[in-house]
Amino acid sequence: MVAKRIIPCLDVKDGRTVKGIHFVGLRDMGDAVELGSRYAAEGADELVYLDISASAEGRKTFCGLVSRVAEQINIPFTVGGGISTIDDAARLLDAGADKISVNTAAISNPGLIDAIAGKYGSQFVVIAIDARVVDGRWMATTHGGRVATDRELFDWAREAQVRGAGELLFTSMDHDGTRDGYPCETYAALAESLSIPIIASGGAGCIQHIADVLTAGKADAALAASIFHSGEIPIPVLKQELRKQNIPVRL
Amino acid sequence: MIAIVDYDAGNIRSVLNALGRVGASDFVLTANRSQLRKASHVILPGVGEASCAMQALRDAGLSDFIPTLEQPVLGICVGAQLMCAGSEEGDTRCMGIFSAEVRRFRETRAEKVPHMGWNSLREPEAGANGFCSPLFAGLKQGEYVYFVHSYYPEVCADTIAISNHGIDFSAALGRDNFYACQFHPEKSGAAGERILKNFLAL
Numbered sequence: 001m002v003a004k005r006i007i008p009c010l011d012v013k014d015g016r017t018v019k020g021i022h023f024v025g026l027r028d029m030g031d032a033v034e035l036g037s038r039y040a041a042e043g044a045d046e047l048v049y050l051d052i053s054a055s056a057e058g059r060k061t062f063c064g065l066v067s068r069v070a071e072q073i074n075i076p077f078t079v080g081g082g083i084s085t086i087d088d089a090a091r092l093l094d095a096g097a098d099k100i101s102v103n104t105a106a107i108s109n110p111g112l113i114d115a116i117a118g119k120y121g122s123q124f125v126v127i128a129i130d131a132r133v134v135d136g137r138w139m140a141t142t143h144g145g146r147v148a149t150d151r152e153l154f155d156w157a158r159e160a161q162v163r164g165a166g167e168l169l170f171t172s173m174d175h176d177g178t179r180d181g182y183p184c185e186t187y188a189a190l191a192e193s194l195s196i197p198i199i200a201s202g203g204a205g206c207i208q209h210i211a212d213v214l215t216a217g218k219a220d221a222a223l224a225a226s227i228f229h230s231g232e233i234p235i236p237v238l239k240q241e242l243r244k245q246n247i248p249v250r251l
Numbered sequence: 252m253i254a255i256v257d258y259d260a261g262n263i264r265s266v267l268n269a270l271g272r273v274g275a276s277d278f279v280l281t282a283n284r285s286q287l288r289k290a291s292h293v294i295l296p297g298v299g300e301a302s303c304a305m306q307a308l309r310d311a312g313l314s315d316f317i318p319t320l321e322q323p324v325l326g327i328c329v330g331a332q333l334m335c336a337g338s339e340e341g342d343t344r345c346m347g348i349f350s351a352e353v354r355r356f357r358e359t360r361a362e363k364v365p366h367m368g369w370n371s372l373r374e375p376e377a378g379a380n381g382f383c384s385p386l387f388a389g390l391k392q393g394e395y396v397y398f399v400h401s402y403y404p405e406v407c408a409d410t411i412a413i414s415n416h417g418i419d420f421s422a423a424l425g426r427d428n429f430y431a432c433q434f435h436p437e438k439s440g441a442a443g444e445r446i447l448k449n450f451l452a453l
Contacts, residue, residue, distance in 0.1 A: 001415065003369040003395060040440065045369055076397060076438045081394045096264050098438065121299070123365055123399045129368045166365070197363055220368070248393035 003250045004214045004242070005045035006235060007199065008228040010035060012081075013052050015061045017229070033068050039228065040075045041054045042235040045250060047073065048101070048169075048223060051081030052144075063095050074114020078126055084109075093124065101126035101169055104142040107149055107156070110163060117164025126199070127165035130155060132173040136185065145173040153186075154193055161196050168194060169223065171202040179227075187217035199223050201248025207233060207241050214247035215249050253278040253451070254290035256330075257313040258304075263296050266327065269437035273447050282311045292451055293320055297329030301353065301402065302341025304329050318348050323453040324429050328400060331424065331431030335404050349431065351404040351423045362417035366403070369395040369433075372412040372422050384411035384425050388449050396422070396432075396439040396446075404433060428453075 010017040010032055017032045029184040036047050049069065051062040059082060066079055079092050080101030089100050106112050106127060119124045130145050131138045138153035154233040157168055170190060172183050182203045191198055197220035204224045213219045227233045239249045253270065255263055257280045262444050271277055279286060287293055293316065301439035308314045317324065317334075326334045333345045338353035345353070358364040371393045374382045380392055396414075406413060414422035414434075424431040430450060436443035 001370070002363075002366065002398075003347065003371075007369055070265065074269065074272060074438065074440050074444055094264075098269065100266070123367060166367070195358065195363060197367060220363075250371075 001248050002220075003045065004219075005199075006043075006238060006242075006249070007221055007223040008036075008039045008044050008135055008235070009048040009201070009223050010229075011050045011052050011225065012062060012065060013136050014058050014067050015083055018052070026120040031117055031171070032065055033072055035229070036069055036071075036073050036077070039235065040073050043239055043251065044235055045221070046075060046092060047077040049077060049079045050101075051079065051244065053081075060074075063091055066092055066095035066097055070244040080126070080128060083244035086112070086115045086119065086221055089124075093103045094118060098176075099124050099126050099167070103128040103130065104147075105142060107142055107151055108158065110159065113165050114181065115165040118167070120168035122164050125165050126167045126169050127157070127160035128169040128171070129157060129160075130171045130173050130176075142194055145176075154190065157190060157194055161194055165196060167197045167199060169199040170250045173202070176202030181205065181209040182217055182219075182222075184212055187213055191218035198222065207238055209248060210238065211242055211245050212246045214242070215245075252290050253292045253294065254287050255280045256287065256295045256308075256311075256313065256317070257282045257292065258307045258313060266294060266296050266435045267303040269444065269447055271353060273444050275447075275451055284312070284315060284316055287313075287316070287320065290322060292322060292453070293317075293324045293416040295324065295326040295330035295333070297327065297331075297333060297397045299329060300341060301329060301332055301345070301361070302343040305333055305338075305343050305345060308333060308346075310389065314346055318346050321428060325450050326429075326431035327437070328433060328435060331433050332402060332404060334424070334429060334431045336392050338402060340402050348429045349404065349407060349409040349421075349426060351424065353402050353411065355402050356416060356418070359417060365399060365401040366416040367399045369397055369439075370414045370422075371395050372414055375406070375410050375413050375414055382412065384423070384430075385447060385453060386425060386430050386449050387412060387421065389445055390442060391440070396434040396436065396442055398422075398434045400433060404431075 084105035200219040
């Protein structure tokens with residue numbers, strides 16, 4: 001049986017990791033490769049590196065970082081942030097990324113998913129959707145949650161799957177940073193309506209929240225940042241507890 | 252000198268990076284027969300579609316040559332599948348080093364396709380504590396490794412590790428000097444690095 005995955009997410013600006021609360025008010029958390037190595041050694045199943053640099057210079061630095069991560073880290077990793085063309089994806093693949101995640105650019109240009117998946121395979125493409133509830137419906141947002149769109153979460157997720165996305169990374173902007181847990185019912189409904197794996201992101205405040213989204217929420221993986229970066233929930237402790245609850249994890 | 256077979260079949264960077272991490276700095280990327288013949292170890296990587304990869308191997312003039320190699324040879328992912336008898340993908344005749352046929356997973360609610368992520372290995376020999384194959388020396392039963400694939404080699408007489416994704420399949424195969432991993436040792440953490448070290452120690 002495939003193990004449920006635990007994925008630390010490292011937000012990177014100019015080669016260093018930072019973590020935002022509701023995506024504002026960033027705090028420096030240190031060297032990105034070193035932190036990733038530490039997580040890999042502790043038993044993280046994958047890593048996500050998210051480039052939040054705004055400048056062209058920052059983007060170049062990020063690509064160099066991806067090469068160093070690929071050299072030094074022995075588990076799969078996904079990179080995201082600002083990927084808007086197939087050339088962006090190609091550069092990151094060449095640098096050694098195992099997967100890329102697309103978000104804002106895929107909403108304005110859904111054909112980007114077809115193009116990248118068609119060329120490099122679905123296993124290379126993660127569709128990231130940030131959504132929040134608006135008038136009772138989950139609506140996708142872009143630009144780190146700042147811009148509303150007219151795309152409904154379930155519709156958009158299904159379309160992305162048909163276009164060739166190999167995984168869905170769904171973040172509830174209503175839960176991200178709150179530490180109150182994930183919207184498990186929404187995750188379970190997504191799992192029912194999609195055939196691709198689902199990564200839950202945003203909202204974990206304790207081990208039980210992660211256990212819940214992997215069971216009641218039917219998610220295949222849980223992604224988190226600050227609870228890992230702060231050392232509050234060490235990955236070995238988390239995984240031992242998940243296994244105690246009969247959740248299949250790699251130890 | 253370790254030779255990595257160069258037949259334009261996908262991303263070999265991660266394999267090269269992993270060799271670097273296990274301290275194997277002396278490697279060459281080549282499709283040259285005499286270089287391959289002289290190498291201490293040969294690695295056959297591969298991603299993508301099986302019939303295209305097999306065609307690329309034939310175009311490089313290596314499909315009949317690789318089965319004649321006498322040093323340790325390791326196929327990875329699609330490289331492993333090309334060492335089997337044949338594949339359902341593109342109705343492909345493969346090199347036939349192993350007797351297994353390669354089949355597609357059936358998708359269910361519980362078993363998504365592709366089979367992607369960490370899954371556990373077990374020894375096919377009933378009653379064995381660890382693994383019998385030297386490729387898995389030092390690894391415990393139930394060790395997790397990283398997979399990304401939609402097609403799998405069936406369990407056969409050459410199976411040295413079994414994994415399950417709705418059905419038992421060959422996670423690894425071995426016969427004489429030939430070894431194959433359906434998973435990615437280069438992405439399988441410390442366990443994967445141990446497997447690469449074991450191979451290089453053969």
